[in-house]
Amino acid sequence: MSLHQSPPGAQRAPRPPSALHRLAPWLRAFLPAAFPVDGTERLRIVLGAFVGVVAMGAAARLLGGLLPSGGWLLAPLGASAVLVFAAPASPLAQPWSVVGGNLISALVGMACAALIPEPLLAAGCAVALAIAAMLLLRCLHPPGGAMALLAVLAHAGSGRFPLDAAALDTVLLVGVGLIFHPLTGRRYPHAQIAPGPAVAPGTLGGRRGLQASDLDAVLARYNQILDVSRDDLEALLLAAELEGHRRRVGDLRCRDVMSREPIAVEFGTPLREAWELMRNRRIKALPVLDRGRRLVGILTTADILRAAGLESHSGLAARLRRFLAADGLTHSEKPEAVGQVMTHTVRVARQDDHVIDLLPIFNATGHHHLPIVDAERRVVGMLTQSDLVRVLQESNALAPLAAAAAT
Numbered sequence: 001m002s003l004h005q006s007p008p009g010a011q012r013a014p015r016p017p018s019a020l021h022r023l024a025p026w027l028r029a030f031l032p033a034a035f036p037v038d039g040t041e042r043l044r045i046v047l048g049a050f051v052g053v054v055a056m057g058a059a060a061r062l063l064g065g066l067l068p069s070g071g072w073l074l075a076p077l078g079a080s081a082v083l084v085f086a087a088p089a090s091p092l093a094q095p096w097s098v099v100g101g102n103l104i105s106a107l108v109g110m111a112c113a114a115l116i117p118e119p120l121l122a123a124g125c126a127v128a129l130a131i132a133a134m135l136l137l138r139c140l141h142p143p144g145g146a147m148a149l150l151a152v153l154a155h156a157g158s159g160r161f162p163l164d165a166a167a168l169d170t171v172l173l174v175g176v177g178l179i180f181h182p183l184t185g186r187r188y189p190h191a192q193i194a195p196g197p198a199v200a201p202g203t204l205g206g207r208r209g210l211q212a213s214d215l216d217a218v219l220a221r222y223n224q225i226l227d228v229s230r231d232d233l234e235a236l237l238l239a240a241e242l243e244g245h246r247r248r249v250g251d252l253r254c255r256d257v258m259s260r261e262p263i264a265v266e267f268g269t270p271l272r273e274a275w276e277l278m279r280n281r282r283i284k285a286l287p288v289l290d291r292g293r294r295l296v297g298i299l300t301t302a303d304i305l306r307a308a309g310l311e312s313h314s315g316l317a318a319r320l321r322r323f324l325a326a327d328g329l330t331h332s333e334k335p336e337a338v339g340q341v342m343t344h345t346v347r348v349a350r351q352d353d354h355v356i357d358l359l360p361i362f363n364a365t366g367h368h369h370l371p372i373v374d375a376e377r378r379v380v381g382m383l384t385q386s387d388l389v390r391v392l393q394e395s396n397a398l399a400p401l402a403a404a405a406a407t
Contacts, residue, residue: 048085048180053078056172060165067164074162076102076150077169079143084177089190090227092141095174101141102170103163105130109151110161119156126152140225191231242356254358255351257391258372258381264289267296267339274299274338285369285382288342293378295371297342307341348373351380355391362388 037045060072080102083093091097109126116122130148134140147166154161181188215234219226226233264287265274274286278301288297335341348371349358358370362385372381 044184044186045086048177048184049081051180052081052085052173052176055176056081056169059172060168063168067162067168072165072168074147074150074166074169076143076146077173079146080141080170080173083142084173084188085180087227088177088181088186088188089229089232091229092227094189095178097139097141098174099170100137100139101134101144102147103167104133104137104139105141105144105148106151106161106163106166108133109148110155110163112148113152113155113161119152122156123149123152190229238360242359252355252391253351254349254353254355254372254381254383257355257387258351258383259387260381262287262371262379262382264293264379265299265338266290267337267342269338271304271336271338271341275304283369286338287346287371287379287382288338289379295346295348295373295377295379297339297344298346298369298371299338299342300369303341303343307335346371348377349383350374355383355388358383359388 035042056077057073063072080098083090084098087093105126108130112122112126112129113119116125126148127145130144131140134144151161177188212234215230215237219230219233228236263277263281263283265277267288267290269288278284278286285298285300287295288299290296347361349361351372351374361370362368368385370383371379372383374380
């Protein structure tokens, strides 16, 4: 046996990783991820940028002769068009971000060019101060940096920057975006502050383990500017959670879970009769139907208590009995029929709706009962919050068994 040969059965020592292998994780960071949009969305983006720049340029050229500078189109607006039409939901692409970012940056660049004789130093100060001003005024817009730099370069070349053209181009581009996006099914401007809680206050997706304050804490620790608004991020988290529930539950529809032929009342049903029905059956809501079983309203215990003026609990039982007792008068201001106190605007669902799609309704709006209707608005069932909780519990219990069977 050669001295350089390993004895039979001996394991060779692992080779040390090559330099290329060690660099692979770092090199992969330069590889961009694929954009998760389909061909239709890509076409919409390209068409929007074309329409935006052509419309902006045509209008600016038409009005350019009226401008003191005579300018009509500036290069940084091409970058603005990318944001406005490719990322209309981005905080960096909103109307104030575009208009404020470009114009404030232009003013900062002009000031630096006038006050700092050295062009290189003026350029650096212009871009840096423009970013600081945009952050302070909540109008961060990346092309603003190019606008500030262009102002310095224009001053160094010809001595004048066409501020009027910058303002005209920016306003025209935003105007095209405000028209184009609604016509093609996109929101613009895209609200950056949610108008109200999309889920129950303090929770995301109704899950006790994840609080809305947790998201705020993580964003505060992350301490970086994200190209997505907080409300969009919360909506994505909620949608992902609903998709997980949908995957576990499967193709389960309202008709598979609802209680069929629910107990109902009519418009003229006496309140006392409806109350006794709710007490005896231990239910808190009754759909109100016409003779064709079409939904006209819903009666809840809260409706009865509110009509009776029973906000306080003092002497509740006696006061409620007096309210429900018929006074025998032909004309009375006291409501005695269901139709006088019921809620007329009723949230409903279709029998073919996916049960998971109803989770935000129960979680965010405080609904506990949801009438299920057919195409002609006839009530065919009732879905309760308890039904939905039972479905989710069963799906969570079966998920480990399904995973084990799959392996």
